[in-house]
Amino acid sequence: MKRCPLRALVTRPDALSPHAYRRFVQTAQIRALFPDGLVAGEPYLALNAIVLEASDLELLRRLTAIFSQALFKSGRELARHTPALIELGFPWVAAELLTAETPRVPIIGRFDFVQDIRGHWWMLEFNADTPSGLREAMVADKLVWAAIGRRAGLLRPNRGLRRAASAAFQRVLQGLPPGARVGLVTTAAELEDLAQMAFTRQLLEETLGRRGISFTLGDIDNLRGTRSGLELLGHPLDALYRYIPFEGLLGTPGFTAIAEAAVRPAPATPEGLRSPSTFRSRPGLVLNGLFGLLLQNKGLLAWLWNHRDDQMFTGEEQAAISAHLPPTWMIAESPESFEPTVVKQVFGREGEEVYFSEDLSREQLAELRRRRFYVVQRQIDVSELVAALPTALEQQGGEVKASVGCFAVDGRLAGFYSRVGGKVITSRAKWVATFVENGE
Numbered sequence: 001m002k003r004c005p006l007r008a009l010v011t012r013p014d015a016l017s018p019h020a021y022r023r024f025v026q027t028a029q030i031r032a033l034f035p036d037g038l039v040a041g042e043p044y045l046a047l048n049a050i051v052l053e054a055s056d057l058e059l060l061r062r063l064t065a066i067f068s069q070a071l072f073k074s075g076r077e078l079a080r081h082t083p084a085l086i087e088l089g090f091p092w093v094a095a096e097l098l099t100a101e102t103p104r105v106p107i108i109g110r111f112d113f114v115q116d117i118r119g120h121w122w123m124l125e126f127n128a129d130t131p132s133g134l135r136e137a138m139v140a141d142k143l144v145w146a147a148i149g150r151r152a153g154l155l156r157p158n159r160g161l162r163r164a165a166s167a168a169f170q171r172v173l174q175g176l177p178p179g180a181r182v183g184l185v186t187t188a189a190e191l192e193d194l195a196q197m198a199f200t201r202q203l204l205e206e207t208l209g210r211r212g213i214s215f216t217l218g219d220i221d222n223l224r225g226t227r228s229g230l231e232l233l234g235h236p237l238d239a240l241y242r243y244i245p246f247e248g249l250l251g252t253p254g255f256t257a258i259a260e261a262a263v264r265p266a267p268a269t270p271e272g273l274r275s276p277s278t279f280r281s282r283p284g285l286v287l288n289g290l291f292g293l294l295l296q297n298k299g300l301l302a303w304l305w306n307h308r309d310d311q312m313f314t315g316e317e318q319a320a321i322s323a324h325l326p327p328t329w330m331i332a333e334s335p336e337s338f339e340p341t342v343v344k345q346v347f348g349r350e351g352e353e354v355y356f357s358e359d360l361s362r363e364q365l366a367e368l369r370r371r372r373f374y375v376v377q378r379q380i381d382v383s384e385l386v387a388a389l390p391t392a393l394e395q396q397g398g399e400v401k402a403s404v405g406c407f408a409v410d411g412r413l414a415g416f417y418s419r420v421g422g423k424v425i426t427s428r429a430k431w432v433a434t435f436v437e438n439g440e
Helices: 018-032 054-078 082-087 092-100 134-149 157-172 191-205 253-262 290-296 298-306 315-324 362-371
Strands: 045-052 108-115 121-127 181-186 214-219 223-226 229-232 239-242 328-330 341-345 354-356 374-378 384-390 395-409 412-421 430-436
Touching (some): 018 045, 045 134, 045 384, 054 121, 054 290, 054 298, 054 315, 054 395, 082 092, 121 298, 121 315, 134 157, 134 191, 134 412, 134 430, 157 191, 157 412, 191 214, 239 253, 298 328, 298 374, 384 412
Parallel strands (some): 181 214
Antiparallel strands (some): 108 395, 223 229, 328 374, 341 354, 395 412
């Protein structure tokens, strides 16, 4: 059945006044702790939304659950084999540490989907190590709905995201006693990362603070590994959540401290998708270790595609992988083809190191093959929609392409983080809210 294409809520640049946009951005900056709202000098937040059909919502809900299961199974299988991890770009020491870590579903992850010109949905990648977008999805999304979504009679699927995210952290930290301390680590030199961690601390203090659990936000250089566990700014920690990419830490004292804490023996928990509901409080429990980095590694998608018919997957999972994951290969194994492809660095983040084959010369492609740790994914002919978007000069209208990020909390859809741009999943894309047609 052909699905209705995505649409933007605001298509005409003159439909929104500059004053309304400034008020929206200023409020978002205050409530969501945005440092400036600009990316490379261009406005990042748009007072606009993409609108899903109710059938799209139900399909993305189902695919988020299915791919959460399939990727967890894939990661658990690969995490046992150091040579396979090295082939995905993990340095030997990180691969060895990962094999010793207990696989656990990320507290929060995010799948990025696109819709092609026939209305078919494709899953392009998974963000699980330090997934971004919560501030936009919780705060900016609500502001857009209050300004233009409510009067259009649309539904806001992100309304339960704050509650779901808070509950997920509560479940994972359920065993912590009153007086326990959770450390949040970032890179203080990166204002955006610091703001995201400060927002996360506010989010967790709303609920966990009532249990007497305190939170310390610090720079990675403030983290110390001791014989009794981790310390942040001199405070002993009962748990740690980091908002700094693991791959950039290799060889630093911070990496050593976190990795050692992540592989310390912990009480046994049943295997499966669900996060552990209880555990014995112990110093230095790492809430997002190396396993999340493996699930985010784009080489895992190549492995998943290559093993899509394996019996480790259910029939439903096999069907979803075949129908909704674009063919993906490690660059050394990619077939010679004239059809458009996208080349991505296995550890690439926020649209960095993404190359479209149409823009690459033969010499540039050969250089990427020499570097090895890239995947090649069949390029999807993404549907276009007309949208009014802010620029550094004024609101402008035009055709753009959208990526729809689906937040997975405990492996279930909990909200959306969508972006639009000339080419999807690049660092220059703009955020938009995500609403659903009211079928009543």
